[in-house]
Amino acid sequence: MKRFIGFIKKEFYHIFRDRRSLFILFGMPIAQILLFGFAITNEINNVDIAILDHSKDASTEEIINKISASKYFTVKQILTREADIETAFKKGKIKAVLNFERNFSKNLIKEQKATIQIITDATDPNTANSITNYINAILQNYQQEKNRAIVVEYQIIPQTRMVYNPELKSVFMFVPGVMTIILMLVSAMMTSISITREKELGTMEILLVSPLKPFQVIIGKVVPYILLSVINAAVIVLLSIFIFRMPLQGSLILLALESVLFIITSLALGILISTIAETQQSAMMISLMGLMLPVILLSGFIFPISSMPVALQVISNIIPAKWFIIIIKGIMLKGVGIAFIWKETLILIGMTLFFIGLSIKKYKIRLE
Numbered sequence: 001m002k003r004f005i006g007f008i009k010k011e012f013y014h015i016f017r018d019r020r021s022l023f024i025l026f027g028m029p030i031a032q033i034l035l036f037g038f039a040i041t042n043e044i045n046n047v048d049i050a051i052l053d054h055s056k057d058a059s060t061e062e063i064i065n066k067i068s069a070s071k072y073f074t075v076k077q078i079l080t081r082e083a084d085i086e087t088a089f090k091k092g093k094i095k096a097v098l099n100f101e102r103n104f105s106k107n108l109i110k111e112q113k114a115t116i117q118i119i120t121d122a123t124d125p126n127t128a129n130s131i132t133n134y135i136n137a138i139l140q141n142y143q144q145e146k147n148r149a150i151v152v153e154y155q156i157i158p159q160t161r162m163v164y165n166p167e168l169k170s171v172f173m174f175v176p177g178v179m180t181i182i183l184m185l186v187s188a189m190m191t192s193i194s195i196t197r198e199k200e201l202g203t204m205e206i207l208l209v210s211p212l213k214p215f216q217v218i219i220g221k222v223v224p225y226i227l228l229s230v231i232n233a234a235v236i237v238l239l240s241i242f243i244f245r246m247p248l249q250g251s252l253i254l255l256a257l258e259s260v261l262f263i264i265t266s267l268a269l270g271i272l273i274s275t276i277a278e279t280q281q282s283a284m285m286i287s288l289m290g291l292m293l294p295v296i297l298l299s300g301f302i303f304p305i306s307s308m309p310v311a312l313q314v315i316s317n318i319i320p321a322k323w324f325i326i327i328i329k330g331i332m333l334k335g336v337g338i339a340f341i342w343k344e345t346l347i348l349i350g351m352t353l354f355f356i357g358l359s360i361k362k363y364k365i366r367l368e
Contacts, residue, residue: 003211007220011194015224025190029182029232044130045307048076049096050088055104059114066142067098072134089121089163090336092326095306096120096131113155122165123333124173127304132160164333171244176328177301179236180321183259184266184295187229189287191270194221196283199274222267229263240332249335258331258345262324265348268355269320275362295321323347 016022049067053060068075076094079085085097099117101107108114118135122128136158143156165172195218237255240246248255270287277283296302298312299321305313316322323344330336338345 004216004220007217008223011221011224014194015228025186025228025232029186029236044072044127044134044304046071047073047096047127047131047304047306048094049073049098049131050077050079050085050094051075052079052082052085052097052099054102055100057103057105059105059108060100063100063116063139063142064098067135067138070134070138085119086163090330090334090340092330092340094121095127096135098135108156113157115157115159117159117161119161119163122162122168122172123329124304125162125165125168125170126173128162128165129168169245171240171246172333174301175236175240175244175246176325176332177296177299179233179240179328180262180299180301180324181292181295182232182236183229183263183324184269184291184321185287186232187225187263187266188270188273188291189284191222191225191267192273192277192283192287193280194225195271195274196277196280200279218271222271225267225270226260226263229266230260233259233263246332248332250331251337254338255328255331258324258327258341261345261348261352262320262327265320265352265355268352268359271359272355272362275359294319298322299325301325320348320351 015025051064053064064075067073073096077088079088079097082099085099088094088097097117097119099119101115101117104114104116116139118132120128120131139156139158162168198221233256237248241248269291273283273286273290277286298305298308298316298319300316301321305316305322308316327341327344327348330341334340
């Protein structure tokens, strides 16, 4: 046990003596969270929405058909009660709800005006804004078509309501994404570089013939990065809450546990990269190009996944960051518990076990 603790201490000394490692661990996270803190406009396509139709008349049916016929929206769910709206949003399946008032068609004919409530999930403010604008445009188009044939003009009044982020603060979008990028890069890249450095210097063979077992060597290499990544996660959450005023609606303990799970997933991926890369430079390039770009482009951090081609939507399912971003937004902004994010948690656990299993297999082949 003393040898094992001594080995962990040695790894900490290596990290703190290497300025490049210190910059990647602490300089890069701060730079990223400041640079990525600006919203990026998005196009929307095939956005899943729900309908709550209290009226169920000819006019509401025409509007629903017009919206579902557009390429921008897919009617995924028909709700029957107001109470179902929050549950639908917490499940993360839909991005907006159209709530038609009672006697919609009657009000339109008798009073020449009727109301539709547009409720959007504003955890991604750019997408929420786009959804509202697109629905308003469709309603305006329907209104113009109706008014051509009559003398007294009908007026459809849309009432917009943004849930989870009523002020549409862009920080609510970028914090989960940047936190994911930082934890993924720091954990995976630094672990892969650390292990590859030992191979490059020829010290890995010395470690493997030492009294320490191979799995102890690997665990000893990753323990410092688990602790340092946890510190990074804590710093990001504190910056988000106290500087950017981002709410924490859910459980802090659940957020911490899910963050540790994602860190372990990233570390397992880093170990897997180290079995492929022969040099520190190649490990860094694989980590940067193979992890950073997919995380930015395919995780839903910047671009809505529903607007991507089907092939890319399928590929996005193998990106661990996608599932972690859903988890963070669910806990921090929606206040959900494990009952709503158990599927994403199981996927991350499954990915972790897969990466670890594949790494062990590759290391055994190398040792033979």
